[in-house]
Amino acid sequence: ESVVNRIAAGEVIQRPVSAVKELIENSLDAKSTSINVVVKDGGLKLIQVSDDGHGIRYEDLPILCERHTTSKLSTFEDLQSIKSMGFRGEALASMTYVAHVTVTTITKGQLHGYRVSYKDGLMEHEPKACAAVKGTQIMVENLFYNMAARRKTLQNSADDYTKIVDVLSRFAIHHTHVSFSCRKHGAARADVHTVASPSRLDAIKTVYGTSVARNLVKVEVSDDDPCSSIFEMNGFISNASYSAKKITMVLYINDRLVECNALKRAIEVVYAATFPKASKPFIYMAIVLPSDHIDVNVHPTKREVTLLNQEVIIGKIQSAVESKLRKSNE
Numbered sequence: 001e002s003v004v005n006r007i008a009a010g011e012v013i014q015r016p017v018s019a020v021k022e023l024i025e026n027s028l029d030a031k032s033t034s035i036n037v038v039v040k041d042g043g044l045k046l047i048q049v050s051d052d053g054h055g056i057r058y059e060d061l062p063i064l065c066e067r068h069t070t071s072k073l074s075t076f077e078d079l080q081s082i083k084s085m086g087f088r089g090e091a092l093a094s095m096t097y098v099a100h101v102t103v104t105t106i107t108k109g110q111l112h113g114y115r116v117s118y119k120d121g122l123m124e125h126e127p128k129a130c131a132a133v134k135g136t137q138i139m140v141e142n143l144f145y146n147m148a149a150r151r152k153t154l155q156n157s158a159d160d161y162t163k164i165v166d167v168l169s170r171f172a173i174h175h176t177h178v179s180f181s182c183r184k185h186g187a188a189r190a191d192v193h194t195v196a197s198p199s200r201l202d203a204i205k206t207v208y209g210t211s212v213a214r215n216l217v218k219v220e221v222s223d224d225d226p227c228s229s230i231f232e233m234n235g236f237i238s239n240a241s242y243s244a245k246k247i248t249m250v251l252y253i254n255d256r257l258v259e260c261n262a263l264k265r266a267i268e269v270v271y272a273a274t275f276p277k278a279s280k281p282f283i284y285m286a287i288v289l290p291s292d293h294i295d296v297n298v299h300p301t302k303r304e305v306t307l308l309n310q311e312v313i314i315g316k317i318q319s320a321v322e323s324k325l326r327k328s329n330e
C-alpha cells in the first residue's frame with residue numbers, strides 16, 4: 001500500500017516547485033500577510049515555508065496529513081469551486097509520502113505553539129509544545145528520499161531553484177497585499193523580496209525589474225452580456241518597446257494561478273500581427289468568472305484550464321489586447 005501511495009504522491013508532487021506552490025497556496029488560504037520561503041539544494045534538501053496566517057488548531061494536527069482531509073469545505077460552499085480551485089486535501093498528505101514533513105504552528109490566543117513531524121500520512125509522535133510566533137512553518141526535508149530515480153532526474157538544483165523563484169514571483173505580483181521572500185538556505189539576501197503594497201505595477205517592478213515595468217500598459221475587459229459569457233479581465237501587457245527571449249504569461253483565474261495554452265497562443269498571435277518585433281511579451285492577466293465556467297485539467301500539477309465559451313472569451317481578450325497595443329503605439 002505504501003508503494004502505491006508513494007507513486008500517487010510522486011504524481012501530485014512532481015518537482016520541488018510543486019511542493020512550494022502548494023505550500024504557498026495553503027499560506028494564502030490561511031490569510032497570511034507575509035510568506036517567506038527558504039530553499040536548500042534546489043528544494044531536495046529543504047523547502048521551508050513560513051507564514052503569519054491563522055495557524056492550525058491542535059485538534060486538527062493528527063489528521064492534517066491524511067489524504068482528502070481539507071478544512072476548506074466549509075469555507076467554500078460551492079463544491080464546484082472547491083474542485084476547480086484545487087482544494088482536495090492531497091498536497092500535504094502527498095508530501096509526507098515522499099519527504100520528511102515537520103509542521104510548527106500556533107493559533108490565535110495561544111501561549112505556545114506545537115511542532116510535529118509526519119511520515120506516510122501519520123504523525124510520528126505527539127505534537128510537542130514549543131515557542132512559536134504567529135502562523136505556521138512547514139519544513140519539507142529530503143524530498144524524494146525514497147524515489148531514487150526521481151532524485152537522479154532532479155540533480156540540477158539551480159534549475160529547480162529558478163523554477164521556485166519563478167513561481168513565487170508569480171504569486172507576489174498577484175497577491176500584492178502579501179509580502180513575499182525567497183532565499184537560498186544560509187544566504188544573507190533574498191532573491192525575490194516584495195513588501196505589501198497596493199500598487200500592482202510597483203510589485204511587478206520589484207519582482208521583474210524596471211525594463212519590464214516601464215513598458216507595460218493596462219488592459220481591461222468587462223463583460224456582462226448574458227448571451228455570451230460573464231467575465232472580467234484586467235491586467236498589464238508589454239508594449240512595442242519590450243520583448244524578451246520568451247513570453248511570460250502570468251495568468252490568474254478566480255485568484256488561482258493557472259495555465260491556459262489556448263489563451264497564451266491567442267495573445268502571441270496578436271503580438272505577432274501587431275508588433276512582430278515584440279512578439280515575446282510580458283503578460284499579467286487576472287480573469288474572474290463563475291467557477292462552473294472553468295474546467296481544470298484533472299492532472300493536479302498542471303492546472304491547465306479550459307473555459308466554457310472559451311472562443312468567445314479569448315476573442316474578447318484578443319481584441320482588447322489588440323486595441324490597447326495599437327493605441328500604445330500611436
Ligand code: ADP
Binds near residue numbers: 089
Ligand atoms: P487543501 O489545501 O486542499 O485543504 P492540503 O493538503 O494542502 O489540502 O492542506 C491540508 C490542510 O492543512 C488544509 O485544509 C489546512 O487546514 C491545513 N493547512 C495547511 N497549511 C496550512 C497553513 N500554512 N496554515 C494553516 N493551515 C494550513
Ligand code: MG
Binds near residue numbers: 087089
Ligand atoms: Mg492546499
